[in-house]
Amino acid sequence: MSTRFDDKVVLITGGAGAIAAATAQAFAxxxxxxxxxxxxxxxxxxxAAAVHTSGNAGIDWLTADVTDSAQMAAAVTEVxxxxxxxxxxxxxxxxxxxxxxxxxxxxxLWHTTLDVNLTGVFLSMKHEIxxxxxxxxxxxxxxSSNIGAHRRLRGTAAYTATxxxxxxxxxxxxxxxxxxxxxxxxxxxxxxxxxxxxxxxETPADRDARIAAATPAGRIGTPAEVxxxxxxxxxxxxxxxxxxxxxxxxxxxx
Numbered sequence: 001m002s003t004r005f006d007d008k009v010v011l012i013t014g015g016a017g018a019i020a021a022a023t024a025q026a027f028a029x030x031x032x033x034x035x036x037x038x039x040x041x042x043x044x045x046x047x048a049a050a051v052h053t054s055g056n057a058g059i060d061w062l063t064a065d066v067t068d069s070a071q072m073a074a075a076v077t078e079v080x081x082x083x084x085x086x087x088x089x090x091x092x093x094x095x096x097x098x099x100x101x102x103x104x105x106x107x108x109l110w111h112t113t114l115d116v117n118l119t120g121v122f123l124s125m126k127h128e129i130x131x132x133x134x135x136x137x138x139x140x141x142x143x144s145s146n147i148g149a150h151r152r153l154r155g156t157a158a159y160t161a162t163x164x165x166x167x168x169x170x171x172x173x174x175x176x177x178x179x180x181x182x183x184x185x186x187x188x189x190x191x192x193x194x195x196x197x198x199x200x201x202e203t204p205a206d207r208d209a210r211i212a213a214a215t216p217a218g219r220i221g222t223p224a225e226v227x228x229x230x231x232x233x234x235x236x237x238x239x240x241x242x243x244x245x246x247x248x249x250x251x252x253x254x
Contacts, residue, residue, distance in 0.1 A: 013092050066116065
């Protein structure tokens with residue numbers, strides 16, 4: 001087991017998802033204490049139970065809704081209370097929604113997507129940064145998407161707009177807070193082996209074939225590959241990387 005993140009406390013929002021699970025395991029493998037945050041306690045408990053820890057690594061979870069400022073403020077405070085600090089945050093909570101042309105897009109779905117994907121990242125960062133700048137700095141990695149700033153996909157107007165905004169928000173926040181010792185970056189995954197990549201009625205084999213045909217690398221990505229990018233950006237190896245949006249999509253948006 002590596003000690004790369006020994007004595008570091010990592011908060012991951014959207015903590016019950018597949019990318020969160022792979023990221024939690026990767027941080028734990030490198031010695032971190034990881035706290036998963038989300039809205040469903042049963043899913044969070046199951047996700048935490050699946051993470052293998054040894055040495056100084058630890059795993060914990062708490063409930064918090066990223067669209068609620070008070071809950072995110074309380075979550076950051078509670079992480080620090082339980083574990084002595086917050087050094088890394090991975091803002092991973094997000095929704096995709098049904099694909100539909102913009103003119104047919106339900107306004108409630110638009111607002112939900114905006115609230116979770118964009119406002120949720122803003123509120124998470126707001127409270128993470130507030131803690132970090134008072135306690136010696138830290139690193140924040142926002143999970144955006146290759147759909148948005150890097151490419152567009154029909155029928156995904158709400159998702160595209162919010163993820164493009166996350167990429168821009170990441171850069172703006174990075175400039176605001178690098179002088180506070182807080183390094184803010186983003187990872188923009190392409191199609192990854194998660195439930196979000198499945199089309200309605202599609203089998204995993206169908207999904208894999210569809211994505212392989214559309215991806216220069218000839219296959220779907222894995223959550224572990226996204227996690228590896230997150231870990232690098234959060235690590236001291238990337239100390240001179242500020243405001244960068246790292247695309248992990250097998251060449252789809254190249």
